[in-house]
Amino acid sequence: MIDPALLRENPDLVRRSQQARGNSPESVDEAIAADTARRAAINAFEALRAEQNAFGKTVAQAPKEDKPALVAQAKELSDRVKAAQGDVTAAEEAAQQAFARIENIVIDGVPAGGEDDYVVLREEGVIPAFDFEARDHLELGEKLGAIDMERGTKVSGSRFYFLTGIGARLEIALMNLALNRAIEAGFTPMIVPTLVRPEVMQGTGFLGEHADEVYHLDKEDLYLVGTSEVPLAGYHMDEILDLGRGAKRYAGWSTCYRSEAGSYGKDTRGIIRVHQFNKLEMFVYTTPEDAEAEHQRLLALQEQMMADLGLAYRVIDTAAGDLGSSAARKYDIEAWVPTQGKYRELTSTSNCTTYQARRLDIRYRPDGGKTTPVATLNGTLATTRWIVALLETHQRADGSVTVPEVLRPYLGGLEVMEPAE
Incomplete structure (x- = not known):
């Protein structure tokens, strides 16, 4: 696969490469969108996990009479973390599939076209x-x-x-x-x-x-x-x-x-x-x-x-x-x-x-x-x-x-x- 940083920083180069190969440049936009969604899913998951860790400390330090309610909240938060983790998995798979549709970046000077354009x-x-x-x-x-x-x-x-x-x-x-x-x-x-x-x-x-x-x-x-x-x-x-x-x-x-x-x-x-x-x-x-x-x-x-x-x-x-x-x-x-x-x-x-x-x-x-x-x-x-x-x-x-x-x-x-x- 290509370097994700290259896709983010120089998408036009990737588009030109895809076009030279005879491929649709739309695959580049799809990969950018999938990469953006993947990073957003990771950020959301990490934010929830940080919140879960902090809340766990609150539960541990809470008075005994407050713990049942806090434990219920912790369970709800845990479910949200698991759902977010599933979103990350799905987003990573989607990004991987999108990146797989982008072929290697051709080197400058390679002729554009197909089999007969050598x-x-x-x-x-x-x-x-x-x-x-x-x-x-x-x-x-x-x-x-x-x-x-x-x-x-x-x-x-x-x-x-x-x-x-x-x-x-x-x-x-x-x-x-x-x-x-x-x-x-x-x-x-x-x-x-x-x-x-x-x-x-x-x-x-x-x-x-x-x-x-x-x-x-x-x-x-x-x-x-x-x-x-x-x-x-x-x-x-x-x-x-x-x-x-x-x-x-x-x-x-x-x-x-x-x-x-x-x-x-x-x-x-x-x-x-x-x-x-x-x-x-x-x-x-x-x-x-x-x-x-x-x-x-x-x-x-x-x-x-x-x-x-x-x-x-x-x-x-x-x-x-x-x-x-x-x-x-x-x-x-x-x-x-x-x-x-x-x-x-x-x-x-x-x-x-x-x-x-x-x-x-x-x-x-x-x-x-x-x-x-x-x-x-x-x-x-x-x-x-x-x-x-x-x-x-x-x-x-x-x-x-x-x-x-x-x-x-x-x-x-x-x-x-x-x-x-």
């Missing part, structure tokens, strides 16, 4: 050109004995697959490369839970308008995560962190699950949009002052991976309406997919400022003073979808695929993936 910051690499008819990643994967969609569907349904032989080895190689890069950059490697409690999923902002994309286990009341951002955000929930020696950086390796609600008919061929995949996610806890510099650091790590894998890519500054509720700024990196003739998103990195930390109660104590929320950031360093761009970019006329040099040590020195046929 700004291209730069394009890097050489778009591949072939003197033969290029095969798409699924045809290549089947020829290499790397991807088996047919049996994935047989076993689990649509949008499931098997990575087999060199396909399995390629994903593990990619993930290990990313993990080593993260470790070299100071990240602590983590294998994280992929089932989380509702308060963690809610706290990270994944139970908003896209809640239907999340798998829920009703019996256990647990959620399957679509990214290890979620358990990594919950890792320090309800804690006060020591950031005196710098940011806390984690790299979470996990299987991820997404229902892909609303994607009927989209990307049904191959492994671009699937229900299950692996991902290595970077996650950072830092001070609000250092968050934007940390964001650029995550982006640089992602771009270096793209460049070293020989992929042509572009970086876009995502528009406010496509950020999701938690991000204040998000950069997407899209790689060129030759058979589609366009860039497709492979990875992103988000600066969530203090939004998630406020919801999850994660704080630090600057200079030994009053505790304040930390900033959180995330960014993907490798995922299954990258195989799409790798196979198509490095394919050869006979259906073989050149292994990028940076991956060869992770594949026993293999230079070329040969057709299995």
Whole structure:
């Protein structure tokens, strides 16, 4: 959630942010009214409780013959205090719901608008050109004995697959490369839970308008995560962190699950949009002052991976309406997919400022003073979808695929993936 003080002191900033996201500014007025009602209810409750405490002393000191009448008055006052306490609970719940409708404040310079209103910051690499008819990643994967969609569907349904032989080895190689890069950059490697409690999923902002994309286990009341951002955000929930020696950086390796609600008919061929995949996610806890510099650091790590894998890519500054509720700024990196003739998103990195930390109660104590929320950031360093761009970019006329040099040590020195046929 956003800082309540910001809402009170600069409501116009919050309105502009909501409008940039395509949301109604009326939600700001509703939150202000709910916050005012909450504070009024708290003040009324505290005044009555103070009156009750003072009256209790009067009853204790009163003559015996006066006590029955005073006790009756005390009972009436106690009932009023309980009612006021109920009013506080109701007002706090209403305020919480109103604040939940306000998404994170976008950072200055973020483009306004929706999914198509992004700004291209730069394009890097050489778009591949072939003197033969290029095969798409699924045809290549089947020829290499790397991807088996047919049996994935047989076993689990649509949008499931098997990575087999060199396909399995390629994903593990990619993930290990990313993990080593993260470790070299100071990240602590983590294998994280992929089932989380509702308060963690809610706290990270994944139970908003896209809640239907999340798998829920009703019996256990647990959620399957679509990214290890979620358990990594919950890792320090309800804690006060020591950031005196710098940011806390984690790299979470996990299987991820997404229902892909609303994607009927989209990307049904191959492994671009699937229900299950692996991902290595970077996650950072830092001070609000250092968050934007940390964001650029995550982006640089992602771009270096793209460049070293020989992929042509572009970086876009995502528009406010496509950020999701938690991000204040998000950069997407899209790689060129030759058979589609366009860039497709492979990875992103988000600066969530203090939004998630406020919801999850994660704080630090600057200079030994009053505790304040930390900033959180995330960014993907490798995922299954990258195989799409790798196979198509490095394919050869006979259906073989050149292994990028940076991956060869992770594949026993293999230079070329040969057709299995």
